[in-house]
Amino acid sequence: MSDFMSKYRPLFEKGGKHEKLAPLFESFDTFLFVPAHTTLKGSHIRDGIDLKRTMITVVFALIPALIFGIWNTGHLHFAALGEFTALGDGMLEKMLFGLEKVLPIVIVSYGVGLGVEFMFGMKNGHALQEGFLVSGMLIPLIVPVGTPLWMIAIATIFAVVIGKEVFGGTGMNIVNVALTARAFLFFAYPTQMSGDKVWIDTDGGAVVDGFSGATALGNLASTVALDKSDPITEATMQMFSNEGTYSLYNSFMGFIPGSVGETSAFAILLGAVLLLITGIASWRIMLSSIVGGYVMGMLFNLWGANAFMDLPAIHQLMLGGFMFGVVFMATDPVTGAQTSKGQWVYGFLIGFIAILVRVFNPAYPEGMMMAILFMNVMAPLVDHYVIEANISKRLKRTKLTTSQS
Amino acid sequence: MSKHINIKRGLDIKLDGVAEKVTSDSSSSVFALKPTDFQGVSPKLILKEGAKVEAGTAVFFDKNKPAVQFCSPVSGEIIEIKRGAKRKMLEIIISSDNASTYKKFSPNSSSREEVITSLTESGMWPFLKQRPFDIMANPSDMPRSIFVTGFNTEPLAADFDYALYGQDTDFQKGLDVLAMLTDGDVHLNIHTERTASNMFKGAKNVVTNTFSGPHPSGNVGIQLNKVQPINKGEVVWTLNALGVTTIGKFFNSGKFDVSRLVAVAGSKITRPKYVKSIAGAKISSITAGNIDNSNTRIISGSVLTGTNVGNDGFLGFHDSTVVAIKEGNETEMFGWMTPGTHKFSNSRTFLSFVMPGKSYDLNTNLHGENRSFVMSLEYEKVFPMDIYPVQLIKECLAYDLEKMEAMGIYEIAPEDFALCEFVCTSKTEVQDIIRTTLDKALIDLA
Numbered sequence: 101m102s103d104f105m106s107k108y109r110p111l112f113e114k115g116g117k118h119e120k121l122a123p124l125f126e127s128f129d130t131f132l133f134v135p136a137h138t139t140l141k142g143s144h145i146r147d148g149i150d151l152k153r154t155m156i157t158v159v160f161a162l163i164p165a166l167i168f169g170i171w172n173t174g175h176l177h178f179a180a181l182g183e184f185t186a187l188g189d190g191m192l193e194k195m196l197f198g199l200e201k202v203l204p205i206v207i208v209s210y211g212v213g214l215g216v217e218f219m220f221g222m223k224n225g226h227a228l229q230e231g232f233l234v235s236g237m238l239i240p241l242i243v244p245v246g247t248p249l250w251m252i253a254i255a256t257i258f259a260v261v262i263g264k265e266v267f268g269g270t271g272m273n274i275v276n277v278a279l280t281a282r283a284f285l286f287f288a289y290p291t292q293m294s295g296d297k298v299w300i301d302t303d304g305g306a307v308v309d310g311f312s313g314a315t316a317l318g319n320l321a322s323t324v325a326l327d328k329s330d331p332i333t334e335a336t337m338q339m340f341s342n343e344g345t346y347s348l349y350n351s352f353m354g355f356i357p358g359s360v361g362e363t364s365a366f367a368i369l370l371g372a373v374l375l376l377i378t379g380i381a382s383w384r385i386m387l388s389s390i391v392g393g394y395v396m397g398m399l400f401n402l403w404g405a406n407a408f409m410d411l412p413a414i415h416q417l418m419l420g421g422f423m424f425g426v427v428f429m430a431t432d433p434v435t436g437a438q439t440s441k442g443q444w445v446y447g448f449l450i451g452f453i454a455i456l457v458r459v460f461n462p463a464y465p466e467g468m469m470m471a472i473l474f475m476n477v478m479a480p481l482v483d484h485y486v487i488e489a490n491i492s493k494r495l496k497r498t499k500l501t502t503s504q505s
Numbered sequence: 506m507s508k509h510i511n512i513k514r515g516l517d518i519k520l521d522g523v524a525e526k527v528t529s530d531s532s533s534s535v536f537a538l539k540p541t542d543f544q545g546v547s548p549k550l551i552l553k554e555g556a557k558v559e560a561g562t563a564v565f566f567d568k569n570k571p572a573v574q575f576c577s578p579v580s581g582e583i584i585e586i587k588r589g590a591k592r593k594m595l596e597i598i599i600s601s602d603n604a605s606t607y608k609k610f611s612p613n614s615s616s617r618e619e620v621i622t623s624l625t626e627s628g629m630w631p632f633l634k635q636r637p638f639d640i641m642a643n644p645s646d647m648p649r650s651i652f653v654t655g656f657n658t659e660p661l662a663a664d665f666d667y668a669l670y671g672q673d674t675d676f677q678k679g680l681d682v683l684a685m686l687t688d689g690d691v692h693l694n695i696h697t698e699r700t701a702s703n704m705f706k707g708a709k710n711v712v713t714n715t716f717s718g719p720h721p722s723g724n725v726g727i728q729l730n731k732v733q734p735i736n737k738g739e740v741v742w743t744l745n746a747l748g749v750t751t752i753g754k755f756f757n758s759g760k761f762d763v764s765r766l767v768a769v770a771g772s773k774i775t776r777p778k779y780v781k782s783i784a785g786a787k788i789s790s791i792t793a794g795n796i797d798n799s800n801t802r803i804i805s806g807s808v809l810t811g812t813n814v815g816n817d818g819f820l821g822f823h824d825s826t827v828v829a830i831k832e833g834n835e836t837e838m839f840g841w842m843t844p845g846t847h848k849f850s851n852s853r854t855f856l857s858f859v860m861p862g863k864s865y866d867l868n869t870n871l872h873g874e875n876r877s878f879v880m881s882l883e884y885e886k887v888f889p890m891d892i893y894p895v896q897l898i899k900e901c902l903a904y905d906l907e908k909m910e911a912m913g914i915y916e917i918a919p920e921d922f923a924l925c926e927f928v929c930t931s932k933t934e935v936q937d938i939i940r941t942t943l944d945k946a947l948i949d950l951a
Contacts, residue, residue: 130874132838132839133836133837133838133839133840134836134837134840134841134870134872134873135836135871135873135874136833136834136835136836136870137870137871137874138802138832138833138834138868138869138870138871139869139870139871141934141936141937142810142919142923142926142934142935142936142937143808143809143810143923143926143927143936144802144804144808144809144811144813144828144830144869145518145520145808145809145830145867145868145869145927146870146871146872146873146926146927146929146932147849147850147851147852147872147927147928147929147930148845148848148849148850148854148855148857148872149850149851149852149854149855149872149873149928149930150841150872150873150874150876150930150932151873151874151876151879151930151931152841152842152873153841153842153854153855153873153930154852154854154879154880154930156841156842157854227874229876229877230876231879268877269877270876270877270879271876271877271878271879271931272877377853378852378853378854379852379853379854380852380854382881382882433879433880433881433882434879436881437881438881438882438895438896439881439882439893439896440882440885443881443882483896486893487893487896487912490891490892490893490912491911491912493891494734494736494911494912494913495911497734497736498736498737498738501736501739
């Protein structure tokens, strides 16, 4: 393999036949082999980690959520049709159906995104930067399974070009790339991104009576305008009781409608464990986001102006994209706060705002997306104040010594 | 007022080939005086090729601080002056006559001026460095204080406890001399576990601060930042125990004697140990018969901050460590995906993290390619100063003098960022960025 690569290398070098495709060749080569580059300046030895290793670790962490999402897609499909309604039934069928629906989304997301990255790589003469390895996996997990593939393709192109490359590529973006794609879909195709049809792929089959394909948050949002004692509200809230469809257990395990990978807090937490053990993601952001969300949930509990507010705080955290956002989106090191004090503030506000938006504005049931995008933009400001504090501390020290002498 | 400081944010990299505490002799027939060993110095030759020298004969001086002279480490003859691009002076090669005749000095420690004159004319002065800018100290400054690090925490580096063993009187004399140079204190920093010798613990005429914790606790800049951070307008002089001892020896004997014990270490060294040598000695004389020379990188100084000199290079003026490790010029298939039990990482992305305390045979491979900054709080794990490292580096790259000043540029030296560079996921050349910025800022702020 190594010989094969070195045989074709001259073709891609400067002056070679395919000089323009050098970034492509380079990316493939470094995908296969860690290059033989040695240290030229500074420290003679280096840590084993590189960006590829970092990104692949995050992709591994996403796998439990992906597998669960595949199964859940199948499960909800059959449940909607009234087949294999028990959780354990028809495992194989559910997985196969899920794969059939989810895999194309993954392929489109990676294919289109990497294609755009390569084009920019060729234009700017650099090899593929690894950021999209994660973004490409995140995008399929945060869209409803019913999203048409062409929409995913357009959203991905938008996210990579406008969200990232215009700022200078991996490491330079202001807002999270995958969330840019999600936000694009949400605002460009609102009808396909909400309601009770998109979350479940029935393949045209008739839905059995009494099956609701709406997300928990969609249901909750519909109660906000109503009185607490309204029969519709009561029926809805019944679904959140221990026996209901959206019980705390079901919400935690993820047996509910939602975007492909976001429903199961359990699968997401498995990924979180990997990210925390390896030290790739910030535990500060994860912890403070959860605390922030919980605090807001508690405040709403105390206020209790409507049924949504009465939902237990812990239950709030298990619904929608909250956990997924906390573990995989808020912790994006490029777009998040980059100082440890800043991360506490940043994380806390994400959780806080997510629940706030979700409850106050039923038009945006997905408060998490809004909260993270908003805080991505605010993160440099948060860091700015943290650093200013350090600067003024230094300044004070200087003044103190000069006045003494 | 002495302090105890526990360094939590740092990293001890355990490498194969730690020098065993045994000593053998070595003798070199050629030596080199390298102007590049001294930061902030513009060399101007005094002697020409063919000139006969004694140990201590001035060979060149610094155009910026003409009083400071740089002397030949041995007696013999200057045989070659090696220059690089733009005729930059790289090495002054001196062939030794093996007679070891020393120029006679009569150092005088009766007053501050006398001490400075004795140090500058004898070539001892360059042991003193200054913060800010991490360059050779300026004899016309009055330093706020002087900081001496008494221990070495870099991987494989010489252990001062062993390398300076038995030189108590010289060390104490050096400290006494330094005390005359400042109206502030001389701070001697020692480690609670690594420093055992009474030479350090019992030193007089100094403020002794104790440190605990991993590298970079032995870096004088870290110690300075923790004990008494430097402010704008202040100057602090820094040096290590080797410099102090050598200065003390000079005042006790009147000889320019830059001999020292050198730790010869690393996985490519057959028998890692200490070798008695002299600053500027040829590396091959130090490693003779004790090295596997195929595909090997030989470093004068430590693996984190040293210079790649090769076997035909020369021992640096400040260095007391020579390391030989494998060149990592081999590709590794799917190296970024394998479990990696043989790879060392400060992150826990390799399985090797389940084996703490394991010692590694690290090579010089970069383990990846250069990228933009992506990870956050990665440097902070190994950078104990009260400074935001990544943000400061970004200001350095943007070269915003005002911001750099506000964020602590006066407190840092490249070596303090060596671990940041080591752990960097994006393979950023941090030390080079800092050195270049300091050199540029030195001119612009002067």
